[in-house]
Amino acid sequence: MTLRTLLIADLHLVADEVEKNQLFKKFCQQAQEADQLFILGDLFNTWLGDDLSAPHYTDIISLLKTLSNKTKVLVMTGNRDFLLAQEFSRQTGCELINSPYLLETNTQQYVLTHGDELCTDDESYQQMKSILQHPITKFIFVRLPKKWRLKLSGQLRQKSIEAQQDKTREIMDVNPQAVIELMQKYPGADLIHGHTHRLNTHTEKTFTRYVLGDWSNTQGNAIEITDKLNRLEIS
Ligand SMILES: [Mn+2]
Secondary structure (H helix, E strand, O other): OOOOEEEEOOOOEOOOOHHHHHHHHHHHHHHOOOOEEEEEOOOEOOOOOHHHHHHHHHHHHHHHHHHHHHOEEEEEOOOOOOOOOHHHHHHHOOEEOOOOEEEEOOOOEEEEEOOHHHOOOOHHHHHHHHHHOOHHHHHHHOOOOHHHHHHHHHHHHHHHHHHHHOOOOOOOOOOHHHHHHHHHOOOOOEEEEOOOOOOEEEEOOOOEEEEOOOOOOOOEEEEEEOOOEEEEEEO
């Protein structure tokens, strides 16, 4: 039996951005026909802990809940929503998965990852990530008062925007060597990731690298895998 798998990433949903949320709703209705959906990070533009952020996204949570009744939904966190945790999983019926994740179909293997860990040229980003996403930091952060978390995340976001202005396009893309090193661990597999917002398909010597794009309010994109891989436009 051939499974039908869908993959998306980088929707960067915001609670009051009604248009994009509508587009995601439409996609979720279509996704009910699939066997499984992988969300490869940054579904949400910010997530400051399940207790703080889930109440802002009740519409999205109920969409995911409805969908996960019919379709298996697997969620990998991105750099914006790395605090998605057990309560989110409980409320939505989505399964949280670690990166990298090996997806095996009848015909091919795919390594799935958000993609930011491959952007090794961006040293300051990687340094920041190793601090922010450290289990101890996460443990402490989600226990801080909500007001502090909001304030801290606002300050961090501002710093990140300022830092990005000084970086070239190349620095913020994946590093070819980092990609090769990852793929050497999975001979014969192809790679699917998001994060860079540079929708493209790169044919390398021993594998193909499929990059998912981000979503605008009116247009999204997905990858569909059955016996072969297709790109889908969502509008
Ligand atoms: Mn990202």
